[in-house]
Amino acid sequence: MSRSRLAPALAAAATLLTGCGIDASGVLDGGDAPTGVAPGVTLYFVDDRGELRGQLTQSSRLGDVTNAVDLLLRIGDGSSDGLRSDLPRVESLGPTVTVAGTVLTVNVPLARRDVGPLGVDQLVCTALGVRTQSGDTGVTHAVVSFTHGGSTEPGTCPAP
Amino acid sequence: MRPRGLRVRLVLAFVLVTVIGAVAAAWASYGSARGSMVDEAQQRATDEIRRRVAAVTADLTYPPDQGALDRLRAAVGAPALVTYGSLSSAEGTGLGLLTGELRAEVRDREALVFQRVTSDEGPRLLVGTPVMRTSVDGARAPSGIEVYAVRDLTPTQQRIDASAEAAVRTSALALPLAIVLALFAAGGVLRPVRELGGTARRLADGDLDARLRVRGSDELAELSATFNHMAAELQDSVDELRRMEADSRRFVADVSHELRTPLTTLTAVAEVLEGEAQRMTPDARESTLLAVEETRKLTRLVEDLIEVSRFDSGTASLRREQVWVRRAVEDCLRARGLLDQVELDAPDDVTAVLDRRRLDVLVANLVGNAFTHGRPPVLVRLRADDEQVEVTVVDHGPGLPEGGRHRVFERFYKADAARTRSEGSGLGLALALENARLHGGDVVAGDEPGAGARFVATLRRFPREDT
Numbered sequence: 001m002s003r004s005r006l007a008p009a010l011a012a013a014a015t016l017l018t019g020c021g022i023d024a025s026g027v028l029d030g031g032d033a034p035t036g037v038a039p040g041v042t043l044y045f046v047d048d049r050g051e052l053r054g055q056l057t058q059s060s061r062l063g064d065v066t067n068a069v070d071l072l073l074r075i076g077d078g079s080s081d082g083l084r085s086d087l088p089r090v091e092s093l094g095p096t097v098t099v100a101g102t103v104l105t106v107n108v109p110l111a112r113r114d115v116g117p118l119g120v121d122q123l124v125c126t127a128l129g130v131r132t133q134s135g136d137t138g139v140t141h142a143v144v145s146f147t148h149g150g151s152t153e154p155g156t157c158p159a160p
Numbered sequence: 161m162r163p164r165g166l167r168v169r170l171v172l173a174f175v176l177v178t179v180i181g182a183v184a185a186a187w188a189s190y191g192s193a194r195g196s197m198v199d200e201a202q203q204r205a206t207d208e209i210r211r212r213v214a215a216v217t218a219d220l221t222y223p224p225d226q227g228a229l230d231r232l233r234a235a236v237g238a239p240a241l242v243t244y245g246s247l248s249s250a251e252g253t254g255l256g257l258l259t260g261e262l263r264a265e266v267r268d269r270e271a272l273v274f275q276r277v278t279s280d281e282g283p284r285l286l287v288g289t290p291v292m293r294t295s296v297d298g299a300r301a302p303s304g305i306e307v308y309a310v311r312d313l314t315p316t317q318q319r320i321d322a323s324a325e326a327a328v329r330t331s332a333l334a335l336p337l338a339i340v341l342a343l344f345a346a347g348g349v350l351r352p353v354r355e356l357g358g359t360a361r362r363l364a365d366g367d368l369d370a371r372l373r374v375r376g377s378d379e380l381a382e383l384s385a386t387f388n389h390m391a392a393e394l395q396d397s398v399d400e401l402r403r404m405e406a407d408s409r410r411f412v413a414d415v416s417h418e419l420r421t422p423l424t425t426l427t428a429v430a431e432v433l434e435g436e437a438q439r440m441t442p443d444a445r446e447s448t449l450l451a452v453e454e455t456r457k458l459t460r461l462v463e464d465l466i467e468v469s470r471f472d473s474g475t476a477s478l479r480r481e482q483v484w485v486r487r488a489v490e491d492c493l494r495a496r497g498l499l500d501q502v503e504l505d506a507p508d509d510v511t512a513v514l515d516r517r518r519l520d521v522l523v524a525n526l527v528g529n530a531f532t533h534g535r536p537p538v539l540v541r542l543r544a545d546d547e548q549v550e551v552t553v554v555d556h557g558p559g560l561p562e563g564g565r566h567r568v569f570e571r572f573y574k575a576d577a578a579r580t581r582s583e584g585s586g587l588g589l590a591l592a593l594e595n596a597r598l599h600g601g602d603v604v605a606g607d608e609p610g611a612g613a614r615f616v617a618t619l620r621r622f623p624r625e626d627t
Contacts, residue, residue, distance in 0.1 A: 061220060135292075
């Protein structure tokens, strides 16, 4: 009884002891690739018909939401290529951006009354666009918070 | 080589099961531990690379120049390789492990991929990923930048080895425990078996009261109960047989006693008739003498039967007295008119403390047997030492029948089946043996070389001190 049945058990134990280690594998899927490179940042302006249009600013890099919003505010209400901004020009302190859950909040150094609905959409679209380009799918809504006059409801970008 | 004994086999089986169980458990836990440790290491490495790349892409010049590639490569951490078209930035050893297969998969899948390889330096994890461009509407496309990194899996390998060693150690620890448990279990199983064997031996030795203790309600208890039942049945059967045998012996004794009184009368009448026989006609005389002879035989048979019954009922007693053995033997032979026909070889001065009547019966039966079944001359030899007296009777007949050494002492044993009617009662040798045994002796039958049958009766010369 003993020998004939003990031998396979010992062989199994030996295999176990010698079979330690990490074996080679084929090429396996590790999930989504990182993203976030872009030739520039897309800012949203208002066209002749009063609709939002994205325009690529050749900055050679995407940058973050704060940079994009800051750039948008510094351009101000000047216009080019038939596009105009519905936002007042800001020279003072730049905007700040915070994220809580799925909602991104843009704090702009403006009063509520200085900004129209199109201006708010410009801010929301620009912020969410940068967020999307940087690979963040967690944020879905944006809020514009004003120095005076409170803040908007969480919204999404109406532009196509 | 088969292991002997239930205990050894039980222990071996127990240890074998334990070893197989421990090995299987260790193997399974080791396998799952190895899998999860490798998975965890891979997950950590790929997440780290994805996180590091994503942390710098937003500030990376695009399309990238050599400086941008260097920054990205530095962010990923060596050993790493970053390519964009014909530009590339590399640092660290082991980048030669990066296979064309992996690069092709990076381009085809447009996703982060990895591959485990074994190198001379140990196990390595190869990670490759394209950096994607995402448009504002979420559409992704390859940017042309590809990042490759090589990560060392040796620490993971060491952790896996440590866990394997721990598994082996645990298994080894289980082994002595298994042996101890097996010995306990074997003891528990084997003790009732040993008791069963002991009780069976006592039964075989004649102790019909031997029983097992029935404990619990398992198969062994059931076996014990069955065994006890068997013993009880056996005892009942033996008791029944003994009772029946006692009944039949009592019947024989009763019949013999009942026959004795009429036989006494019959014998007296026969003797009277014998005295008158001379005056009868020849025919009548012959019949009368035949009747007288048969009456004497019948009387002898009944007396022998009564004697045998006494032995059977255990009421035969020994009345020892000082006996001159030679004189007693001579008296015995003389009383039966055989003194002249027997050659007596006996020293004069042998005395013993025996039952004179029983010695007489013993010698008479042995000598009578020699004359009826053997042929003269018959030799009676008497010898004695400090312990015992030995009486040997030798005849010159054909010797003992085939296989009759013990059977001649059986009651009514017929050596020759054709001879239905023996000269004696058929009880003579049986009585001789019983008488010898009552004296603490024996009778042994055999053949005397150059003569016929030989019967050697040995009797204890003096009573034992304690009787």
